[in-house]
Amino acid sequence: MSRIFVYDDEGAHELHLDAYRALQTRPAFVWIHVDAGAEDARAVVERCDVPDAAASALLAQETRPRCLVMGEGALINLRGLGAAQGNGGDPLVSIRLWADHARVVSVGYRELAILDAVVADMMAGRLRDPGDLITDMAQHITAELDPDVADLGDDLDEIESDLGDHAPIHARRRVSRIRATAISYRRFIAPQRQALDLLAMADVPWVHPDDRLHLQEAADRCARMAEELEAVRERSALAHEELTDLRAERINRQALIISVVALVFLPLTFLTGLLGMNVEGIPFAHERWAFWGVVATCVAMAMGIGGWFMATQWLRR
The missing domain is CATH 1.20.58 (Methane Monooxygenase Hydroxylase; Chain G, domain 1)
Known part of the structure; x- marks a missing residue:
């Protein structure tokens, strides 16, 4: 299922695909979000006049965060928490975006937890160009991830404070879970910082100075989270060794x-x-x-x- 959001002289509103195709004039900004699991996903992406290389990347099964500038457009892959947790997949869900002048095409196989918040910002008229949309999405993703990363450190602090002769038997399983989560998060958060940095420095007309500042802020936040996750990973390894020695x-x-x-x-x-x-x-x-x-x-x-x-x-x- 595809969703199309348009910002024009009448403000922001959502259109059906047929209504969007029937528009006589090109709106000031349009965001097309495609569910990659839908049968017509590939056809919708191809009809959006996206470059072939970008279209293949948008529909790829496995991705990692990156930013690739193509002329006045850019391909951006980001990762954030999924709306549905505990389904056995990666905890961080991928969203692929192609942005050029006055248009963003986004593709996702699983729904992001922050998607509704971004849609709300779009419908409120706060997102008026591709730079606004990508910046808003990056800020929501980092804001959603930050408490989860902090919780990993807090859980590990609690386990470390209980280390001793009477440490609970299940602590080793908790430490293993924390370490696996930290490794899984860091695998995507570290390259996501580089992707946001590249977009902030990209020479494209739709990334304005205020967008660059917000993108840099989101990149710095990703850098801090990556450092915290690395510390959690190392502390988890030490705690696991100590618990093994106690056992x-x-x-x-x-x-x-x-x-x-x-x-x-x-x-x-x-x-x-x-x-x-x-x-x-x-x-x-x-x-x-x-x-x-x-x-x-x-x-x-x-x-x-x-x-x-x-x-x-x-x-x-």
Whole structure:
């Protein structure tokens, strides 16, 4: 499904595709958003008079953030949070844009979370040229991503504050999730900064000075997020190693306790096994106090062995 937004003398409004084709005069600015999953997506893009190289890039399945200037037009790929999370794909959704004089053609396979906000800005008449639209989209994307990146750092701070002998067992899974998310985000945010920088410096007439300032601001924000994600990735690796060491230490301590118990009971088992043989000649076998004598001997041996372990501080090693 394609959506067409037009800004002209009557203000901003949305048009059906047939109504847009029936326009007698070219509007001051038009934004055509194409759902790449629709059957007519390729036909709509081809009818928009987009250069062949740009059309292929707009409909590509796999993309990364970039900016490529072609004459007075530019191909821009951006990534932002998707409207539907948890569907198994990349958490950052791609939107491809072709911009030239008074027109933007955008293509997306999955809907961006910020798309409704951008549409609202368009319908309010605040977006009047391609520079305004791309700048607004970049600012919304970075503003939406910033809290998520900060939450990753806060979650890691919480885990690091709980590190110790009583660290929760599930902490390793949380650290792994945080690290995987940070790596996934940084893979796209770092090149997105370069794409926004290139667009801010591009020699195209529809990027005005105020647009360049806003694009540079969004690029700086992406740079800060990339640095924060790199720090989260490194801290996650250290936290994971520390949690692994704590887990190994717990296992070693439990194995040590089991070994001590086995060493305490080893001589007792030997004694009871020796006295339990059905042969003649066992001393005091027919005395009334023989059973309690054996019990007292076992208790004394256990206490003696345990006392030796405590005196040598063997359990603290």
